[in-house]
Structures are given as C-alpha cells and as structure tokens.
Amino acid sequence: MTIPGPFILDQIFLVVFPYVSVIIFVLVSIRRYRREAFTFTSLSSQFLENQNHFWGLVPFHFGIITVLLGHLVGFLVPRELLAWNSHPIRLYILEGSALIAALLTLVGLTSILLRRLTDPKVRAVTSRADWVVLGSFVVQILSGLYVAVYHSWGSSWFAALAAPYLWSLVTLQPDISPVASLPWMVKVHMTSAWLMIAFAPFTRLVHILVVPNPYLWRKAQVVRWYTKWALRRGSA
Amino acid sequence: MNVRSQISMVFHLDKCIGCHTCSIACKNIWTDRKGTEYMWWNNVETKPGTGFPTAWEDQQKYRGGWELQDGKLRLRSTSKAKTITNIFHNPSMPSMDDYYEPWTYTYGDLFNAPEGADQPVARPISQVTGEYINIEAGPNWDDDLGGSPVYAESDPNLKNLTPDQREQLFAVERLVFFYFPRICNHCLNPSCVASCPSGALYKRGEDGIVLIDQKRCRGWRACVAACPYKKSFYNWSTGKSEKCVLCYPRLETGQAPACFHSCVGRIRYLGVLLYDADRIEEVAASPTDQLVDAHRSLVLNPRDPAVIAAALANGIHESVIESAQSSPVYKFVKEWKLALPPHIEFRTLPMLYYVPPMSPVMAHRDETTVGGVSEEFFHDIEDSRVPLQFLANLFGAGHQGKVLYALKKQKAIRTYRRAVTVGDIPMDVATAMLREADCSPEEAEAVYNLTSLCTFEERFVIPPMHREEAIEMMRDPLEHKGSTGFGFMESPRRGL
C-alpha cells in the first residue's frame, strides 16, 4: 500500500472532477428545468433591502463577468492572447484591468456577505445553499487574487498551460502535464472551480442559465393566443 | 383594422362606500400565501391621500409608465440598453418600505402564557423575519384621513392646485374625500409587459387579460418598476412577480371576478370592448390633451357591420361580439362618455375606467347641503369642495374638459330624476340642464337605470371564453375534464 501521491490527487482533482462536474451540471440542470421550472429565478432580495444591494450586486456582477470573460478568452484564443502579451505595455494593461475586475468582485462579494449577515429581512430568505455558494466564491476569489499577485503574468501562463489542459479535457484526451507543475494555490483555484460547477445546478446559480436573451430583439408587447397555441399543439 | 376584444371595467366612484370588501375577497383567494402577505391586488384608497405603495402616482420617484421622447414612446424605468445593468440592481425598484412590512401577532401567547399578574397580550411580529416589530405602516394606512397633513397633503395630484383650492379641500371640520378602488387595469399598452427581460408577461389575445407566466418569470423585477400603477408585485419568498389575474379562472366559468362579485356598493361593471389593435402605438403617443379622446377612439362600435366583419375575420367568436353589444362598459365609456381612464398620461392605455365622483363635488363649500339649482346650473362644480383640477389630475391628464363634461352630465341627470320623482324642481329647468349637459331624457333614464337599478346580469356581461373549443383541438374534452388544475402540478416552492 502506498499513499496516493500527488500524481493520483492531481488525476482526481483535475481529471475526474471536471468530467463528473460537467455531467452533473448538465443532467441536473436539465432535470431541474423540466421538473421545477418554477425554481429558475434570481431569488432577488432587492425588494427587502434596497440600499446596500447596489454596492454589493453591481460591483460583484460586473467584476465576475469580466473575470470569467477573461478566462474564456484565454481558453478560446490562447495564441492571440500570447501575441498580445508580447509587448510589456499591453501585458500590463491586460493584467491591470483583470486585477481591477477581480478587486471589484471582492468588494462586491464583501458587501454581499455583510448585507446577508446583518440585514434581518435578507437573512430570513437566506438558505444554507446560499452560504455554500457565497463560501465557495470567497475561496475562488481569494485564491484567484493570490495567484494573480504572487504568480504573476497569469494571462500568459494561463494561455500557455491552462488552455492546453482545458482543451485536452474537451477533446477527451485528458492530459494534466501542462498544469502538473503549477503552484498548489493554482490547483486549489481549479479544483474549487470544478466543484462549483458540480453544485451550481442545485443552487440559485441556475439563474445564469436563464439570462434574458430574447429581450434585445423582441417586440415590446407580447400577446399569447390560447386558441392559436392549441391549434398548433393539436396539429403537432 | 385589427379588431381585438378586451374585458374592460368601469368603477362608479360615487357608489363606493369604502368598505374594502373587494380587497378582502381578493386577499382570501389570491394573496394569502407566504411572500404575498403585503400584496393587495385590489386595494381601496382614500383621495386625497398617498395610496399604496406610498405616493405611487409620483413618477419622479417610481419612474413607471411611458414617456414621450421626440414623439416616440419610451419606458421611464428601463430600455433595451439599460436591461443589462438594471438586472443586477434595478434603480427604479420600490422596496418593502414603500409598501409595509407584513405582520401577525403572537396569538399563541394568549393561551400559553404562564400565570401571572397581568393579562397576556399578543405582540406584533414580522411575517418576514418572525421578530417583534413596531408597526409603522400597514395596508390602507391612510384610510379616511382625508384632511390629514401627513397623508392627504402629500397626494401627488395636488401639485398644481392653488393654495385657495387646497384650502377648499382641507377646510377644518368640513373635510371632503372619496374612495378610489384600484386593481390592475389590464392595459392595452402595458409597460410591465414591455419591460420584462424574460418575456414572461403577456396579454392574452382572446380577452386582453395581462398575466405573468410563473414558469418563465426569473425575478428580474422590471415589471414592478415599470408599472406606473404599481400593480405588479414581487413575491419575496418565491422570487417571482405576481399581479392581478382578473380572476380568469372565474371568468372562464362565467363568474365575475371576486372583487366585482363581492362589491357591496355595486360600483363595478365588467364587459367586452372591441378595439383596433393597429392604432395602439399611435394613440399611446398622442399629445397629452388629446389622450382621453384618442383612447376613446380606439374603442369600436360593436354594432357597426364593418367592425363585426373585421372581428369575425380576426377569429373573434360571434358570442363575444354579442356580448360586446350589451357591454355596460361600452355605454359608460363610449356612448355616455361618463367613464374616464385613470392617469392616462402614463400612456399605458388602461382598460379600467372610472366615473368621477359627484358627491364631494356637489357639497359646495359655502353651503351645508348638496348644491341647489341656481341661475348658472353648474357653477358649483367649478367651485366645488374637491377642486375640479384635482379630479382632472386623476382622470383627465390634468385637463379639466372631459371631467367637467362627465360631472355636468351626472348633475343634470340627478336634477332631472329629482324633477321626475320629487317634483320640487321645475321640469323645464331640468330639461334645460340636460340639454346643456349634452344629454337626452332617454339617455338620462338609461344612465339612471344602469347606475341605480342595475341587476347582476346588467353589471357583469361576461363573454363566453370558449376554452372548451381550444381544448377540443388538443384532446378529448371528457378526458380533459377529469384532469384539470392550474395548468402545472409543481408546488410553487422557493428554489435553493
């Protein structure tokens, strides 16, 4: 009997977790949407507390969306990203804005946490799942910031190392060698991200799946005809 | 011409006694659940007063409804460009403080308190947090406070009244007020529908009832901010918005909505109006002083053969057209021009109309009795206790003409009926008044009948909804009969 070495742990956290998480995410989301469409909502608490809400929700959402988009760019066009970063000025601009977005997220998250803890009305509508979500965001954002500060130029090494790893997962040929040698904090960040994906469909995070897309091009007024709808259903 | 039918309503304000039976009927059926305690899909306000939520008519504060910008209609609270930011935090969203924090009492203490020197009491506890609270506001908090400096004087409709007119309203010991019952207006140009990022709100094509699809609502709260009447409410427990459904399950089975059915003053009328859907946008963008007329011009004559043909071509059932022909709403709105839309300047084209109240107008400020007949028949209307401008702000977009017309006609009809039944007013004076008020004796009798002697069937002319036909297209009606419910069998449970 040997104690599972770091290699085994890496395999579990960085290969098994992603696949299991994504499968859970897809299956549970579909099932929840089909069985409990009613529960797909933002569960907004703005109605109960309208002031601190602004200082939490706005910076948090703008911050986290920017940060996630950054990750997405690194994943989709790693080569272009590396080319962009080849000039130090451009690298500084990119890293600087990423850091600002991350700090914005942290500020938002902090005020969200304070608001949930201190406002009695908001606390009354806070479930255990909400605390799990908030807790995992704390881990995710703090670890992300730590990595950004202490293992600098993440935008470059993300494109060079994490992107190939992610693509290897997508193409079903998992290969963790590019990320195996990364510092442990990066691995914490990655593992907790996979975990979040796994439990997202059980929590209020499902509101991300139903962001309002048709609004931008639909007509202002919506009319539904019961008879026409029935006709279509009947003939189908 | 794109003819559609709309279930429309008239509330006759002179007849409202402010008993709130309507509100209670609605509450017991629809909003007696967790998260909806604070909602009043039907509420009755005292005017002048601030209403519910507090000062809802002040769109500087709530930013509801539409506004005209370079001749184009725009939502005050949102736009396509602003949806993204508004979704995280809606700057125009009212909070619970604008309504009130719902509460109950620790009734258990009355039974379970240990023996002691004092009588046990039931203390108020919040229905949100379960903690003890100090009640600071409640439903209908300014009921009957017509003269109060805190509530009545903060009425947004007093903004352009002269100090003299204000004094008329608040003369000590001779206060005057009236009741203003409100439900969702099921508008033709609903700003709630237009604002919804998810497209969860819709207007039913067949009858015009505006509903929120509970499965598609995502709690983005845009409708709550966009409705200028504040008749879309956020359920803080389920995270979904809810609004008046005009008791459509009752209507579909031929019953009047609960608030209509239970109305003690019998102030409520319901019937079909046919209208031209192609002109909605144009009408909603009319200049303010023409809005009432333009809105009225949308309503089509259900006896006009061209209208009937167009209605049939649009799939409107013959029985619905017949129902429209005997609609009491059509008479009040179109034939007699007595009923006016509330705050038409919000430009949502409400389909609930009000007959402006006569009683507070007739109680002239210098006389103790109802105004008599003088040389100038209608002088007391212009000099009345409730200044005409106040009523004009509510029902005429600030313009007095239409309100004056409705009040004059009502006064003339009263005088005429007094001449007929009591006889202490000479008939020639009465008919002269009728003439001046643009009313024939026949019309006066018809108004009198539908106002005072109306039966249940005359007040509520409910069209057959023909749901059975739609069902037949989908499945065996007999099989359907045994398996109907609210449409989906999922409990409205709050998600995690």
Ligand code: SF4
């Ligand atoms: S039940 Fe009728 S009379 Fe009573 S408050 Fe309501 S609308 Fe007025």
